[in-house]
Amino acid sequence: MESLLEKIKAGVLWDFPGGVHPPQRKKLSNQTEISLLPLAEHYWVPVKQHIGAVNHILVASGDKVKKGQALTAFNDKMSVPVHAPTSGTIGKIEPHVSAHPSGIPALSIQIIADGLDEWCEISPKIHFRTLPKSDVIGFIQAAGVAGLGGAAFPTHVKQTPNQPCEILLINGVECEPYITSDDRVMREHADEVIHGIEVLAYILEPKLVVIAIEDNKPEAINAMEAACAGKANFVVRVLPTKYPAGGEKQIIQVITNMEVPKGKISADIGVVSQNVGTVYAIYKAIYLGEPLIDRVVTVTGENIETAGNYRLPIGTPIAHVLNHVKHDNQHNERVIMGGPMMGFTVLNKQVPVTKITNCLLIPTQQELPDAPPEQACIRCGECADACPASLLPQQLYWHSKAKEHDKAQAYNLFDCIECGACAFVCPSDIPLVQYYRQTKAEIREANEEKIKAEKAKERFETRNARLERDKQERLDKHKRSAELRKQSLNTDQSAQDKIAAAMARAKAKKAQKNSTNDITKTDQNAEPNTLENTTLENSAVEKNAVESNISQSNSPIKNKAQEAIARAKAKREAKLNNNASTEEQNTTAPPSHKVESDLDHSPNEPVEADPIKSKAQAAIARAKAKREAKLKNADATATNSQKASASDSASQKEAEPKPENQRAATLTHDSTIDSNNDEIASTVSPIKLKAQAAIARAKAKKAAKLAEESKPAAHSSAESDKTTLEPKTAADQTDEQVDEHLQTSTTNEPTEISEAMYQTELEIDPIKSKAQAAIARAKAKRQQKMAEQASVTQPENAKAEANIQFDAEAKSRAKAAIERAKARRDQANQLAHGGETGSSSITNTTTASSLDSESGNSEDENANQVKAAKVKAALAKAKAKRQKS
């Protein structure tokens, strides 16, 4: 090492392989002094301008800040803060187009300048030599100094190397064409730069400080030499001009003849290098106490008349710079950030100046024409000769193009410094560097994905293991409890009674079902043809009426929810109707017709906005809409794809919104009535809500079972669809929903639930809305299942069901059903009051008719019956509770 230092001192220089000599074009901008531009109106300071961790923001929108005030914190070692470039108010804090070739928005802080440019309190540390080194490093970090040369590597990190520092290398090479900012800094601020170096030297205690400058900057060399005079360990080395001599690895090679080993950093071989601009920033941070809030930027290119160097606050939008320098205002001018070799075209002119922006190049078209089309590689080998990293660019290119990432990596792709020398010399105009950058990004992404995939696999396997374990545990538990049950069954007489009762119920139900089927069949033929044309014509009118109704309603939120519900339902009905109409269109007429007449006397009362409720409704609507989509799919198989039916369905759709909207209106009507009702529970009964949730759950299950069971009995499922289709006109009519079949019982229950629910409507209660949502979910599931069934059913059935609605007989049957349902409810009340044990026998006998119609066989049946009874008990309990309160 000693001899090396001697050699360096003696002025020996080495060389690096490759390199190119692009036109320098530095005279454009290095003739004038560094000048200032007027303050911009606002600045966009990106939060993360360095390599390393992201900081958290210390200011909020609307805060007043002074110039130099820290905007972000720096908690860990790898982060540096950013500071306000001027005094003013914090505007937005949001992603703003970034100073990156992609322009992907990065979180930035907007500062609206107040024009005063007032400094915050700053404390110079001229006597830094009396302070501990770690403190000085801390000041540098707090001042936000990051490498101004290229990568914005936090400077303070470089100042704490693991290895003792032999050589402190100050990089004033500035090899990239056009750029002269370091040149001007050295010319105008040589003494300050030397002061900055002294701060670094104090921390690092290097044996030698080398200031490296290319020989195309004679004034800067003179200035630095003058400033160094009398300092024993400071030498100024003049390098021959060759691109990219300014690269860290290259400059180290030139000055010390050492190569930085792969995967190591320069500090590992005892060399710390800093850019001149960075050193100047360190001077300002320590001697003046000023954080890094501005930097010298070369604004150049033949488009700029007043090309030169400007001290621009960090965050200055490029548009502001362009407004204040004289330039040919071509509208499609390109702005290149950085030099022509390594820079990139910015996405738009709101891109801010950042800590690493050393140049803004605005060239004319002649100066930097668009790249000519890429030709095939002729294997000339020029690129390999030019590569300063001794890579084989053409191989890298082949493998990059073929996306052979492994091979590209085998050719040391990641040692490429992206200098662009290879692309510069390539006679085939291949944008080699871009290929490398792309491939590097792809490899990084692939690695990331690989890690993610491994993580996913691990999670997947862990999850499977967990599920397996849970299943095992459940099985064990079931086994145990089954055994227990068996034992108790043998000993308990009442349980056996129950089973017998359930079987009796099942039988009764079957008998009843048979009779209903007969009725349905006779109805079919008796049905009169209704006016299909009238409905279609009326549809537009009706629709308008509905819309006006909706718009009358006061609450926009509710309105929306209603609309959503209406839409969802309309869809469903349209679908159902369409299904039914494939055979005979007129069957669809009755429901819509009836609806029309109902519409007139349906009150559409404005109701106060209840956000939670409307949310719940929205959820219901969504759930229904989803079911619709399902239904549609299912129908697609059953429906004829005739044009006639298609057009019919379209018109039906238009006609549909009414019933649904009306139903929604009715429900809200309920709630308003209820609000006046003294019976409303003013406090929410959690038990009730629980009961509701339980009902919903139970129903979902039951429906699932039912769907399976009712497959053979196509009639019943079609009928169930019919019942849901029936518009409800008034609150008291909901009980009329009660039907002849099991489906009836399931549809009936929801009405009861909704009654119960709407009675508690007034309380804005999240629990309630959750319960509603649960019910909605359950309904959706059940109906979905049924819809599937319906698609299997013959259209004739659908027609028959539709007809029933207008059939006198059917009405009378409905009445009978109502009575049954009422009886059942009374009974359920009794059950609730009478306690569990005593009531079980009563339930068995009286609900035999009403519980009805699960068309399955006895064992499944029993389970269902028991479940239904439980549900009813819960429901009754809930009601009893309500009445009490």
Added chain:
Amino acid sequence: MILLYSLIALGTLAVIFGLVLGYSSIRFKVESDPIVEQIDSVLPQTQCGQCGYPGCKPYAQAVADGDEINKCPPGGEATIQKIADLTGREVKPLDGGDNIKKVAYIREDECIGCTKCIQACPVDAIVGASKVMHTVIIDECTGCDLCVEPCPVDCIDMLPVKGKPETWKWQLQNIEIKQIS
């Protein structure tokens, strides 16, 4: 006589070598990575089932058993290439589907807390509990789509993953300098 000796000598040698070989084949048995494991390791582990199998491992098994190698949309061309390399088969164009990276996003104010999506997610990327809002851990989500279907209120969207500057792909436009006089 010479014939006999030579036969004995050769026979003895044969037996010795046979024993040595037999022993070493047991003693120094190479635990080779079974092909299924290798294929599984290049699959994206999205566990989405788009290949028609209930996860990546079953598909790896199927490929090893002779199924087509182009059935994994999330893996895309890259994965097909890798499997082709592993199995020595022809590279085929992807069989349907797109492989835009996506992650699930739950519109949280619409979530009703039903936990159905949690049950569907193969990698436990959804957090939440019954009746409270759920959300997706973006970093863990593999974008498999499996949670979208079970949601009763359709509040799950599959959004394309936003690009990051770190993984942004450069366009192949370069800045030409050499024409300068």
